[in-house]
Amino acid sequence: MRLTIIGCGDAFGAGGRLQTSFHVRTGSSSVLIDCGTSTLIGMRRLGLDPAEIDAVFVSHLHGDHFGGLPWLLIDAEFVIKRTRPLLVFGPRGIEARFRTLAEAVYPAVTTGEGTFQFTFVEYEERAPVEIAGISVTPFEVHHPSGAPPYALRFALEGKVVAFTGDTGWVDALYDVARGNDLFITECFQYDVVMPIHLDYQTIDANYAKLGAKRVLLTHMSEAMLEKMGLVDGSRYLIAHDGMTLDL
Ligand SMILES: [Zn+2]
Ligand SMILES: [Zn+2]
Numbered sequence: 001m002r003l004t005i006i007g008c009g010d011a012f013g014a015g016g017r018l019q020t021s022f023h024v025r026t027g028s029s030s031v032l033i034d035c036g037t038s039t040l041i042g043m044r045r046l047g048l049d050p051a052e053i054d055a056v057f058v059s060h061l062h063g064d065h066f067g068g069l070p071w072l073l074i075d076a077e078f079v080i081k082r083t084r085p086l087l088v089f090g091p092r093g094i095e096a097r098f099r100t101l102a103e104a105v106y107p108a109v110t111t112g113e114g115t116f117q118f119t120f121v122e123y124e125e126r127a128p129v130e131i132a133g134i135s136v137t138p139f140e141v142h143h144p145s146g147a148p149p150y151a152l153r154f155a156l157e158g159k160v161v162a163f164t165g166d167t168g169w170v171d172a173l174y175d176v177a178r179g180n181d182l183f184i185t186e187c188f189q190y191d192v193v194m195p196i197h198l199d200y201q202t203i204d205a206n207y208a209k210l211g212a213k214r215v216l217l218t219h220m221s222e223a224m225l226e227k228m229g230l231v232d233g234s235r236y237l238i239a240h241d242g243m244t245l246d247l
Pocket of ligand 2: 062065
């Protein structure tokens, strides 16, 4: 599988990075993990074809993680003229939140005939969902966003990759990260401990217990980006927009 970082920024445009979205291509399918507002722009920059996307897995209902869905919709309707359904997996209430957002930015976009269907599937705590050979297990974390937020653990092509989404420290992250070939963790702060975001010092204090082969830091704030020189390069990979990893 190939992971491409479309965007690894925070909600505030830190470092000029695009909002969160990761592209995963396996031998048989392509999916997105999160779809921040700038996702379609990032896909165009990288030559990633939205028509190939089979599913979108949304970690939580903040704009920098799901706000790009209306642009996937208008691209699918008016440019690609997509006919097959696009599956969107996300927290409880995602369809209503999406419709409110899409109708605010493009009135009537969700009410017409349409060329295709967005099909929404809601997560259930630690209940795996499966599509095109990819199994995804959601673990509830802590990040108030109007609906339960999740870390997502993916099993695909014999590899295990997980993403924390946005969250303060919760012990469920041990279950999320255990045995990962790649653990993608938000790292919003360097040493400021917040209830709703992770910081480098907390991640590093738990590094051995996480038990992941590789750890990739993402979703850095300006404050974290300024401290990048202090990151232990023997332990961590640091995400940048356009980065690819083959597993
Ligand atoms: Zn975020
Ligand atoms: Zn968030």
